[in-house]
Amino acid sequence: MEIRWIGPEGPVQIDSSELSAYVGRPDGVLWVHCDNGDEPGIDALTAWVRPRPEDLLDISSRTPVPKLHMYPDHHFSAINGLVRGTDGLLHFQPLKVFLTEHGLWTVFGPATRSLDRAEVNRDIDAVRGQVDRNLLRPTSAFDLLSTIRSVMLRGQEEIIAGGARRVADLESRVMVSDPLVAESVLQDLFELRHDLQIIRINAAQAYELYDGLLDTLEVDDRLLPVDTRLLGLLKQRYGHLKNSADLEREYLQEVLDLLQTRVSNELNRFVRKITAFGTIAVSWTVIAGVYGMNFVSMPELNWAYGYPAALVLMLVTGIVLWYLFRRQRWL
Known part of the structure; x- marks a missing residue:
């Protein structure tokens, strides 16, 4: 003690x-x-x-x-x-x-x-x-308490300031890293969001308490009086802390949305490529299926150049489809 x-x-x-x-x-x-x-x-x-x-x-x-x-x-x-x-x-x-x-x-x-x-x-x-x-x-016990609370508030403000720098760093990492293997970036994003959420909840609850105390002191003169000016300043600082945490959370959410957008775009590009190559392969399968039916009335069955002609047709079809997909930037 x-x-x-x-x-x-x-x-x-x-x-x-x-x-x-x-x-x-x-x-x-x-x-x-x-x-x-x-x-x-x-x-x-x-x-x-x-x-x-x-x-x-x-x-x-x-x-x-x-x-x-x-x-x-x-x-x-x-x-x-x-x-x-x-x-x-x-x-x-x-x-x-x-x-x-x-x-x-x-x-x-x-x-x-x-x-x-x-x-x-x-x-x-x-x-x-x-x-x-x-x-x-300090001129009063509440003045001393206000100083202690202010120092505690300053520590949380420093955490938010450090979080703001981390958000900016994470944004740059999101822009340059491969979104499909960005597990570390995603982990850092969620950890920072957790920190900001804790600060926001703590500040909001303290703000509501001081707001309620101000209202109660106005209507109940039986309670121990305190300096309402200092109390109002504390309430204002906790409100500012809450708003700062909210703004950083919004910024962080935009970075998270950016990461999710990049992941979605990379996935769409991958799906388009798979679709394009699959379409080319299906065209070859269709040609092979047609000439593999072995009907007696098919003149190509007795044609000496039927096999190389089918290969050439498959190659030409593949090249044409590749060009069309390439033109549409699917490949």
């Missing part, structure tokens, strides 16, 4: 034994951070915030669906970030937050095994560094 008091003189790290002296102080912001398996931290959270039992259960669970529960004395939220794991896939970065009037309690976890500890705490470490260097002086 890490405890920071951010007061007028700057940030101060305090010991857990001093926590009671800072809880509820109005002249600064108390920030307590711990992992979901930190029993002393969870005990302190339970003692000082008095969270609802269902919210405490959410601390130990991993869910892709964000949550926001509002009460008169605090707010509970579970809005995930996104981090690329050691397996190359995007995974949720679970952050549970208990927001009080003058304090912020953040709890990380549980995270998938594909995420190392450095990646899981990357965004929190960035904010901690700003606070410790006195580069960030």
